[in-house]
Amino acid sequence: MKEVICIKSLSKIFKIRKPFPGISGMIKGLFSREFQTLAAIDEISMSVKEGERLAFIGPNGAGKSTTIKMLTGILHPTSGEICVLNLVPWKSRKTLGFQIGTVFGQRTQLWYHLPPSDTFDLLSKIYEMDRVDYQKRLKKLTEAFEIGSLLCKPVRQLSFGQRMRCEIVASLLHNPKILFLDEPTIGLDISAKLRIREFLAQMSKDHGTTLFLTSHDAADIEQICDRVIVLDRGKILKDCSLQELKRTYVKKKILTITTTQKSVNLHIAGLKVLKRSDYSLVCEIDFGILSIQHVIAETLKQSSLRDVTIEDPSMGEIIHKLYEEHAKVL
């Protein structure tokens, strides 16, 4: 698969006016200007292949938005190379604009008092789509995102989840090769979140659209993406597949055992009981010390088993751990 994004030693340094504290500082600021520099992005390199579903994550102020702004051509780098779909974004922003799409969870492109079909029509003009192609594409997306009944309702009458589906259709209408998603499920209820994630992952698989997702919702990452890049203070902390991230950081599993005996007592090194109730035990297993097989064998000595479930820690916990580890190093 060919590369759609290629970044080499990319840096972005902002020059920010230094604030002076207090009222005297405010007056001083009127007459003297002092600047400080801030390295928002510090020598990062990465590449993204066509059809990849990449989670680009990091704490606030990590440099995610700055990177996206450089990828979409809004900002130009202080140093380094950046290439998106064989174009230098800040030099060819308009040309690139035809090939990329953006979904920003908290910002809307739909006209509030008009039905979504009017916005779609406008977007077909903005992206200079052929009328027949536009109709075909809209039909396909309408079916995929199940918005047929919403097309002619004013946006103000739609629920937030319905609106979000229309937002995504609006961003996909011109068939972008790369879709930048910033918190696409923020504010949605659980079922709407699930539907949006399913739609996005399926659409990417079907059409080979590259997804570039930033989100603080770990479930978005887990259910949509196959690769993760973790950014902090302008540097890449981790660039790996989702499985690798789990393998590296999942040292513990959650084991839920349902027994035939009312209570079971397990005192084993590496096992921590999280919840105990009649006929059931939830425990955390550090499998650097202990194997699941050993825990089950110990349980069987005391009772027969009705059910066993094994869970990984949530993606949120994994990411939190990664940030924590990095903070310790710094």
Added chain:
Amino acid sequence: MRSMQKYYKVFTLSFSHALKNTKSLIGLSFFLLICLVIFSNLWKVMAAKTGAFHLDPTTLLWYIALNEWIFIAIPRPERDMEMDLRSGKLAYLLPRPMSYLCSTFFSSLGVFMANFLVLGVVSFGFTWMQVGFPALPNIAWPLFLAIGALSGIVGILFQMVIGLSAFWIHEVEPFTWIWEKLLFAFGGLILPLSVYPQWWQNLSQFTPFPYILGYRSALVIEFGAFEFFRITSALLLFGLFCIGAIALLYRKGLKILNIEGG
């Protein structure tokens, strides 16, 4: 050609969006009617005391109606621009293959035209019911519409200049406030320009405010082809000045965004 189609579509969509926003149109119409009632009474007293324009009630009310109609119809693009910048929506809009400035302008123009039509009916209708039509040549009425639209366009352009100041000052409200007060004072909105001192009247000639409001509306008092072309030319010149200023400020603003971050 395709570019123009985009902006035409932005305009038509914005126009129909504004028309469907009935609550806003009702609110503006109500506000216009209140202004007409208050200012017509205020000016009757002023006219009696100062002899301004030697106005008769018919032309007086028509002057006020033409002033208020355009003043209220001009939307507030500077507030949207400030929000685009402060909320980061600009980063969302810029990658589109469309000029942000043109899209903002045509979107505002759509809102203006909807307000222009609805408030035009309200203001002309109310004034006609109160005092009837003034004695004017028939050609004057379409020219009032044309020059009214032109002054609205120039008003939008000036407010876009104010909107771009958000790149530097982040909050445009103080400038909007100053702009409105200058329109009041130099535009002859609160008081007829003829009651101000001569030096004030002379100074106002070099500003865009009376061309957007007072001089344009005063055509209803004394309509003349020369005065019409003088006002139109001044509006076109101020419009061109704004387009230059907008292009320059936008380029500088984007540079700031690039240096200081969004």
